[in-house]
Amino acid sequence: MTRASESGAGDAASGSPGVVAAADPAGVRLPRPIPDATVSRLAVYLRLLGQFAEQGAATVSSEELATASGVNSAKLRKDLSYLGSYGTRGVGYEVGALQHQLERVLGLDHRQSVALVGVGNLGHALAGYAGFGGRGFPIDAMFDVSPDLVGSTINGIEVGHVRDIETVCRARGVTIGMVATPAPVAQDVCDLLVAGGVESILNFAPVVLQVPDEVEVRKVDLAVELQVLAFHVARRHGVAGTLGSTNGTVNGSVVSPS
Amino acid sequence: MTRASESGAGDAASGSPGVVAAADPAGVRLPRPIPDATVSRLAVYLRLLGQFAEQGAATVSSEELATASGVNSAKLRKDLSYLGSYGTRGVGYEVGALQHQLERVLGLDHRQSVALVGVGNLGHALAGYAGFGGRGFPIDAMFDVSPDLVGSTINGIEVGHVRDIETVCRARGVTIGMVATPAPVAQDVCDLLVAGGVESILNFAPVVLQVPDEVEVRKVDLAVELQVLAFHVARRHGVAGTLGSTNGTVNGSVVSPS
DNA sequence: GCATGTGAAACCGTTCACAGCG
DNA sequence: CGCTGTGAACGGTTTCACATGC
Numbered sequence: 370m371t372r373a374s375e376s377g378a379g380d381a382a383s384g385s386p387g388v389v390a391a392a393d394p395a396g397v398r399l400p401r402p403i404p405d406a407t408v409s410r411l412a413v414y415l416r417l418l419g420q421f422a423e424q425g426a427a428t429v430s431s432e433e434l435a436t437a438s439g440v441n442s443a444k445l446r447k448d449l450s451y452l453g454s455y456g457t458r459g460v461g462y463e464v465g466a467l468q469h470q471l472e473r474v475l476g477l478d479h480r481q482s483v484a485l486v487g488v489g490n491l492g493h494a495l496a497g498y499a500g501f502g503g504r505g506f507p508i509d510a511m512f513d514v515s516p517d518l519v520g521s522t523i524n525g526i527e528v529g530h531v532r533d534i535e536t537v538c539r540a541r542g543v544t545i546g547m548v549a550t551p552a553p554v555a556q557d558v559c560d561l562l563v564a565g566g567v568e569s570i571l572n573f574a575p576v577v578l579q580v581p582d583e584v585e586v587r588k589v590d591l592a593v594e595l596q597v598l599a600f601h602v603a604r605r606h607g608v609a610g611t612l613g614s615t616n617g618t619v620n621g622s623v624v625s626p627s
Numbered sequence: 628m629t630r631a632s633e634s635g636a637g638d639a640a641s642g643s644p645g646v647v648a649a650a651d652p653a654g655v656r657l658p659r660p661i662p663d664a665t666v667s668r669l670a671v672y673l674r675l676l677g678q679f680a681e682q683g684a685a686t687v688s689s690e691e692l693a694t695a696s697g698v699n700s701a702k703l704r705k706d707l708s709y710l711g712s713y714g715t716r717g718v719g720y721e722v723g724a725l726q727h728q729l730e731r732v733l734g735l736d737h738r739q740s741v742a743l744v745g746v747g748n749l750g751h752a753l754a755g756y757a758g759f760g761g762r763g764f765p766i767d768a769m770f771d772v773s774p775d776l777v778g779s780t781i782n783g784i785e786v787g788h789v790r791d792i793e794t795v796c797r798a799r800g801v802t803i804g805m806v807a808t809p810a811p812v813a814q815d816v817c818d819l820l821v822a823g824g825v826e827s828i829l830n831f832a833p834v835v836l837q838v839p840d841e842v843e844v845r846k847v848d849l850a851v852e853l854q855v856l857a858f859h860v861a862r863r864h865g866v867a868g869t870l871g872s873t874n875g876t877v878n879g880s881v882v883s884p885s
Numbered sequence: 886g887c888a889t890g891t892g893a894a895a896c897c898g899t900t901c902a903c904a905g906c907g
Numbered sequence: 908c909g910c911t912g913t914g915a916a917c918g919g920t921t922t923c924a925c926a927t928g929c
Binding site for chain 1: 908909910911912913
């Protein structure tokens with residue numbers, strides 16, 4: 370019944386089913402399904418559109434928005450094409466309209482209710498992270514087990530006891546849960562969130578969470594990120610050993626033939 | 628000279644060149660280049676191997692390790708095959724040997740020197756995050772600009788002023804930099820790290836960093852992660868509108884035919 | 886017999902190049 | 908003429924299925 374998903378952050382497209390367009394009984398306008406990889410970029414485009422808007426730009430070309438986002442223009446155009454035609458040929462995209470459209474597609478016009486479990490080191494930082502509240506996702510429920518924390522107020526939110534997760538989440542219609550607990554209890558906490566009707570979980574604990582198929586899990590694993598970087602450092606310095614690469618410095622280019 | 632990389636976290640394999648095996652002048656054992664996607668999983672396998680070791684297991688089968696990691700066994704075997712043959716047919720993998728091998732490949736046998744810039748909300752949490760020090764990456768330099776923080780000691784490390792980044796990083800041979808500053812100064816800080824010889828950067832600020840080609844950047848963007856989750860929530864609830872999906876509830880499975 | 890290791894096929898996402906349109 | 912939108916080519920990752928070897 371429960372399968373391990375974890376379409377992790379540092380991950381490519383894992384085994385997760387990917388996003389698909391729904392059935393279309395009425396024969397309405399039906400854009401093709403949006404790839405997961407595209408969705409993450411849409412969020413980035415949206416942020417940059419905000420900056421263009423602040424600067425008073427009425428339109429942006431795919432080239433401008435693309436370089437600002439660190440992608441090439443072809444990819445950007447293809448990404449935007451998934452949500453229909455909101456550009457004008459020969460001109461570019463109308464900033465306001467595109468912003469609005471992206472917000473709709475990303476589900477930002479419906480207010481999302483976010484719960485945070487684990488208000489320790491990392492959790493406390495997440496609670497105060499401006500990147501959420503500022504035009505985004507205000508956290509409106511927190512949980513922990515520590516007597517020092519339960520009952521205290523952080524950022525205007527009272528920290529509840531983990532045992533109340535299910536009730537509170539269901540009552541407030543929480544849709545997104547963030548797990549910032551120590552690894553050993555992460556799965557238990559996850560189960561409670563799921564029991565409370567939470568459909569999406571952002572997992573900071575270094576464990577692979579088991580969830581029902583309907584629940585989406587994304588993982589942010591800081592240690593893995595660092596290890597990937599360490600790997601690249603090691604590569605550059607020539608790991609040598611029994612692993613090939615006997616010469617000192619190796620630059621990024623392909624060398625090994627046949 | 629400087630190009631935008633950002634092979635971001637939530638990203639699939641971006642434009643980054645990918646990892647390649649070096650030339651092999653001597654004709655030694657030469658494993659094929661390791662795909663980026665594989666590298667992130669190797670880190671996960673390594674953690675789980677630690678757990679198997681604690682439980683006293685001498686060997687693991689690909690099936691065991693795979694289900695524990697949330698991947699299928701074929702993928703795991705292919706991943707491990709990139710580092711040579713460390714399994715025994717009919718038996719499985721020898722836990723200790725595999726651990727050691729993974730540590731070597733990931734560059735964990737060389738101590739990495741990590742610097743953290745920005746000891747505010749998030750940075751402070753990262754400084755105390757056990758996931759780094761515990762069998763991993765002890766942070767050994769911190770920087771900020773706030774007079775309240777500069778000169779103070781966190782986790783046994785004295786916080787230096789941002790203006791000293793270049794000198795200190797070069798002196799201590801810092802290889803990995805973590806940017807946990809507000810967005811507006813992230814690029815400046817990044818430039819300082821690069822000037823100090825840092826080759827790999829883990830970026831928590833919501834900006835696309837511009838770096839020279841030799842520098843590897845990975846991005847952890849919490850807001851983007853939440854937005855991707857929000858998208859999935861919206862999908863499930865049927866965004867409707869002009870976007871297809873007129874029916875109320877849509878489960879994860881593919882529906883749209885031809 | 887059983888589990889690894891691996892070519893080959895299927896799949897997905899990115900890049901290219903150009904047709905289409907304001 | 909310029910820029911969007913997109914079919915087609917490309918490259919990388921996952922999956923399959925089986926040969927290989929203990």
